[in-house]
Amino acid sequence: MSVLVFAEHDGAGVTEATRRAITAAANLGAPVDVVVTGGEDAAGVADSLAIQGVGRVWLCLGAACADQLAEPVSGQLASLVRDEGYQALVAATSTQSRDLLPRVAAALDVQMLSDVVAIEDAETFVRPIHGGSVLARMRCREPVRVLTVRATRFDRSEAGDPPAVERLEAPTEPGPTRLLEEHGSASDRPELTSARVVVAGGRGVADIGIEALEALADQLGAAIGASRGAVEAGLLPNEAQVGLTAKVVAPQLYIAAGISGAIYHVSGMKDSGVIVAINHDPEAPIFEVADYGLVADLREALPALREALEQS
């Protein structure tokens, strides 16, 4: 068996999530190769792949792949898997991999597994269903295992020797889709679904103002999350919403400020490493999932927390 990992990168190096996906792929018990797609300027990404267990890096660079559109890139991946006889294709769960991998799986006529949280052996996988309220153990004996994996559930891979790098011919024909515009989030904060720390606000944030929440997030280098209530009240943007059908996050530290803890919200964050809840209502259900609960008024607790963090 041999395994191919699809790498996500920022043009210079692979993402933290990709490094974890490489660890997940190694759990399949087979040699791991990595494929990088992108424009000609992404060749340097190979240098970031001196990672333990990575044997070979395929560079598939060219104009048609520069915008990471699913149609040309999925065609490349399907050809590479077929030509080289890979028996698994793995990527970290992200909007890019979720856009891309099902297309590859369809081209290979295999049923893929999304958002795998545990790899027991080369054919036994665990994945969450029903918004994470149920875990399903699945056996997959498809000729090619196509998986996206929840990166936060796997360790970061160790540094290793520089891999062998090979170039692939990139497609030249224009596909049915073209990129018109990209708008990054306005802030410099980390991306919500991969952030190490998330500071999330609920309706209670109305008492203190969004600025106080942002200040705490920036002090911790955290992403900002929101409950559905805070989004509906117009306090925080929809893209910050954490919950069953919104963003599902699992940071090392999740601070829920003024969030009551409806099932909908908890489904989106209960896999976090450490959960802190700050709420004035001692009966708020958020305290049932919190590792550390502080019953306090946000107007006093947040400034005090910032000051204590400053001094610690």
Add this chain to the structure above:
Amino acid sequence: MKILVTAKRVIDSTVRVRVRPDGSGVDTANAKMAMNPFDETAVEQAVRFREAGAASEVLAVTLGDAGSEEVLRTALAFGADRALRVESDNPLEPLAVSRALAALVEREQPDLVLMGKQAIDDDSNQVGQMLAQHLGWGQATFACAIHPEGEELQVTREVDGGRRTVAVRLPAVVTTELDLNQPRYIKLPNIMKAKKKPIDRISLDDLGVDGASRLELLGVEEPPPRAAGERVASVAELVDRLKNDAQVI
């Protein structure tokens, strides 16, 4: 522009899902059911295009048992013109669903297939992309805005860290996010009218699709509950615990 829009019947998002005592699956027997919320935005969008004159016909499709026709009634009450159920008494995997839809697209020849980005029961997020691949069509997943522009659609996609706007040539598959629109409140007369409309049915055999599962479900379980947490008395204690016990700051 003819639109085919899909809708799946799922356990209502407000219901707490329970696992059968023997771990063989999720208990759906007495659970309250509803249209998958992502599909609701897709149906709403299809009907809006129809009302604005951008679409000539909206065909709503579901795959499932007789009970799943409930979501087709809802789609008709939203304003879909026709409804069709692909009959399947067993749950289908995304690959089989995408094959059945591809065969249906060959028959119905829509210019656009709209569907929710994922169903909130299985959470796979695969069918739209697989369908686009089978048909050799372009795709725009996770749409939060869709504007027809001649032979193309301009679609704004919600992606990690921001948004991307793409132009996709028709015919195409577009999958929807919740903030694409706010689905309408259905009025009672529309519900009554929808009850009288016919629902077409077609079998997987007629579509030439094998509905057999490729994966084997070994069992389901509820994730282990979080160990009971504790209350801290002050901000100072909280910071101390985070620093020295949990070591996360």
